[in-house]
Amino acid sequence: MCKIVAVFNQKGGVGKTTTTLNLTTALSLKGYRVLTVDMDPQGNAGSGFGIEKADASDNIYDALIGNVAPEAAVLTTGYKNLHIIPSTVDLAGSEVELSQEKDREKKLKNVLDPLRQYYDYIFIDCPPSLGLLTLNSLTAADSVLIPIQCEFYALEGVSQLMNTVDLVQQSLNPDLEIEGVLLTMYDGRTNLSGEVVGEVKDYFKSLVYDTLIPRNVRLAEAPSFGKTIFDYAYHSKGAQAYQEFANEFENRQA
Secondary structure, eight states: OOEEEEEOOSSSSSSHHHHHHHHHHHHHHTTOOEEEEEOOTTOHHHHHTTOOGGGGSSOHHHHHTTSSOGGGGOEEOSSTTEEEEOOOGGGGGHHHHHTTSTTGGGHHHHHHGGGGGGOSEEEEEOOSSSSHHHHHHHHHOSEEEEEEESSTTTTTTHHHHHHHHHHHHHHTOTTOEEEEEEEEEEOTTSHHHHHHHHHHHHHHGGGEEEEEEEOOHHHHHGGGGTOOHHHHOTTSHHHHHHHHHHHHHHHHTO
């Protein structure tokens, strides 16, 4: 049974793409069949896997507007069990193109439903916004994974985020659940990080994962080389943290 997880926080710079890249990789290394869907027009998930723009001629934009079949937009990565539907800047214009169409919030669901049979997990890297692309992502998903950075104003915008999830549950996807909350950019040397962890746990209770993703130079560097942390710095603290997170994510599925 395939599970579709939207990695979502409307704030930028909280680790959405880093989490998507490294969690999907870790799960694929465990033998799960995983598809990553890049719904951010910046296309960082694709470049983080080393996908060249020229190789993304058929991408999520083409699938959404019906130019290609969903299967035609799927590309392989350097990992046996891990595929990706990449994004390009063309996706930014799709909000306008789709806004006049019937069932415009369900376009991504229609793309992904035929692909469920091939995968154990499909992860959607959502854009840092609350527009039509995000609504499509949440409508297509079974659950939402929320990365929150351990920095000042970490919870700023969370109520708006939760209002968006509630809206989707009420009108578009009543079965949508919160998968969990992942704390990123944790720095154990500062009191602030500890305070943020406490605040987030007070708000989200048991939904918060025990694993803390540290602020790590290797994690920040890896995407610029077109690599996940497991290829770039396998023995780093960042790689160890995402491996632990993948284990915790897996255990929660039981």
